[in-house]
Amino acid sequence: MKQQIEDLVTITRELKSKVNSDQTKTYAQVTADTKNLKDQVAELKEARQFLKSLVEELERRTAKGELNLKISYVNDTPKIIKVHENVQKNQPSHRLQACPS
Numbered sequence: 001m002k003q004q005i006e007d008l009v010t011i012t013r014e015l016k017s018k019v020n021s022d023q024t025k026t027y028a029q030v031t032a033d034t035k036n037l038k039d040q041v042a043e044l045k046e047a048r049q050f051l052k053s054l055v056e057e058l059e060r061r062t063a064k065g066e067l068n069l070k071i072s073y074v075n076d077t078p079k080i081i082k083v084h085e086n087v088q089k090n091q092p093s094h095r096l097q098a099c100p101s
Helices: 002-063 085-089
Strands: 069-074 077-082
Touching: 002 069, 002 077
Parallel strands: none
Antiparallel strands: 069 077
16 A cells, blocks of 8 residues: 555656646747747838838839839849830840741
8 A cells, every 4th residue: 555655656746747847848839939929020010111111212203203113122122123214125025036038
């Protein structure tokens, strides 16, 4: 009987230890996930603000009368650029042409 009680005490201690370690792990995971979410929210807010300023600049320049503006990526960053008409006209045609025989 004494041995059974000691076994139960040992099992109870092991279970408490396991529960405590699981709670600690879960808390650490939740803390890490919360930090990741906060970082992602900050990045999204920054990106949203940047895009908002880009649209405002596009509207401002269009209101001044600038034409042929487009948003294009330059070095992985979106920027407003002016498309020159002569560049547009000199673009290669994609129409098929008959080859002279």
